[in-house]
Amino acid sequence: MSAMPAVVAINTFREAVRDRVLYNLIFFALLMIGASILVGEISVGIERLVIINLGLAAISIFGLIMAVFIGVGLVYKEIEKRTLYSLLAKPIRRGEFLVGKYGGLLLTLVVNTSLMTLGLAVALFYVGRPFLRSDASILIAVYFIVLELALVTALALFFSCFSSPVLSTLFTLGIYLTGMFAADIRDFGDLTRNPVVQGVARLLYYLVPNFHNFNAIAAAAHGETIPLTLVLHNTLYTLLYVTLVLLAASAVFSRRDLK
Amino acid sequence: MNIPAIEILGLTKDYPVGFWRKRMRRSLDNLTLQVEQGEVFGFLGPNGAGKTTTLKLLIGLIFPTSGTARVCGRSIDDVGMHREIGYLPEQPYFYDYLTARELLDYYSRFSGYGAAARRDRVARALERVGLAGAADVQLRKFSKGMLQRAGIAQAILHDPQVVFLDEPMSGLDPVGRREVRDIIVELRQQGRTVFFSTHILSDAEMLCDRVAVLVTGKLQGVGAPEEIVSIEVRGMEILFEARDHRGLQPGLAERATRSGTRYRLELPEADLYAVLEQLRASNARILSITQVRPTLEDYFLRMVDREQPQSHAVGVTP
DSSP states (O other): OOSHHHHHHHHHHHHHHHTTGGGHHHHHHHHHHHHHHHHHHHOTTOHHHHHHHHHHHHHHHHHHHHHHHHHTTTTHHHHHTTHHHHHHTSSOOHHHHHHHHHHHHHHHHHHHHHHHHHHHHHHHHHTTOOOOGGGHHHHHHHHHHHHHHHHHHHHHHHHHTTSOHHHHHHHHHHHHHHHHTHHHHHHHHHHHTOHHHHHHHHHHHHHSOOGGGGOOHHHHHTTOOOOHHHHHHHHHHHHHHHHHHHHHHHHHHHTOOOO | OOOOSEEEEEEEEEEEEOSSSOEEEEEEEEEEEEEOTTOEEEEEOOTTSSHHHHHHHHHTSSOOSEEEEEETTEETTOGGGGGGEEEEOSSOOOOTTSBHHHHHHHHHHTTTOOHHHHHHHHHHHHHHTTOGGGTTSBGGGOOHHHHHHHHHHHHHTTOOSEEEEESTTTTOOHHHHHHHHHHHHHHHHTTOEEEEEESOHHHHHHHOSEEEEEETTEEEEEEOHHHHHOSSOOEEEEEEEOSOGGGSOTTHHHHSEEETTEEEEEEOGGGHHHHHHHHHHTTOEEEEEEEEOOOHHHHHHHHHHHHTTSOOEEOOOO
């Protein structure tokens, strides 16, 4: 494996840090502090539930915003600003460049999510409850959020290889929303008993990532155990899907004229 | 046998134009060219001539419609060829959140150098382009000229065999231009090949072993600057001195341009001896007699005038 993607990834991470992308953590911290104080006042006995729900939802939304809005500009910005010209004159393949950009943003998201998870732990500690064994579910829920972000980033990067940031954002969010309701769309298709609608619904179901399977927030909040088979399934699914999307992105980008 | 530094064979590039009904516009038309190792080669042409297109094709930023090219004997499709080249894009722009030192360190990582070698090379390159004092300043605070120097530094950082420079003098003040000229001369002394595009003909005339003139995507001529312009003699120029203009033979003073007691006269070669006879009879003192040859600029403008009125679109449909 070439070291080129790692070089690009580290620079992409550095760009995110210097562009103050991690400032979103301040908002997250404020949200957690505010919620902890408020929850202590109004919700006796369900502090755990509220804080975990709110914290995980915020981690997911903040991460999603970053993945989409930075992801769609990953390649586009490099072409628009022509920073890519001198870079591609170095001995690096376009596919390696894409993998590096992807890795860099993913690294940023992982660091961001980890720090937010730490914030959530502090908030839980503040509302005065000891850590339990079932809290492992919270970590798994966070892991699922990271997997979800890995998928969204790959999609955003794919669209950014050939389309403008506005369109890429629309496409990525469109797929994300479709993926959230993938199972419902399939069930709706089955209900219509129309073979054409059924076919389209099934095609959508298999084509878009099934994001519903990555939502373990409610289970974590209620302290339910998340089966390890689901962890394995989601991990393999993400690996496969991301690989396919990156291969497609590389195929598109490798023959694109950088005018 | 020496492998040519750059071999271009029938390189052609069409771009689609139009939104609904796409037509193809030919940006580069069947370019065939060879640049030998160690040459400084100037690529001349007006805006839209296809100079940047050619450079982008050679770097692999765009792909040819037809034709092929090799750099240092390796196909332009081979990414390994990029170890042998350096490239300065036109109006370069870099990651502005990095300092000049960080930028060069980043680029040098692609050449696989260790930390100590990187530090050394980066320091030398910054010194070479006169940016040592601004090494730790973020590029967002750089002027256009400083960005151009940073661009040259990243192009020569890894001692490439062939250096491609797209309008390297653009945006530079006279001091900066001289420094770039010095770098090009130094690269030639080191045996590197330099292929650069420029609008500034005096630079090309001064620096280049050979030049090519490109107009509307078509190659108009290739050769040493003095070869290109010495094909024809436009006439003769006589400089002479006469104390009293009233003593000059009739017609001589009217045809000449006077500056004090000195006169400059341009005339057809066939008239030379007759005029010399008149000057002798007038007791004029001849200071010099030289052939008047067209400059590279004259040649360039003639090529542009010949080609520009033509339509460039070709009737290719996708």
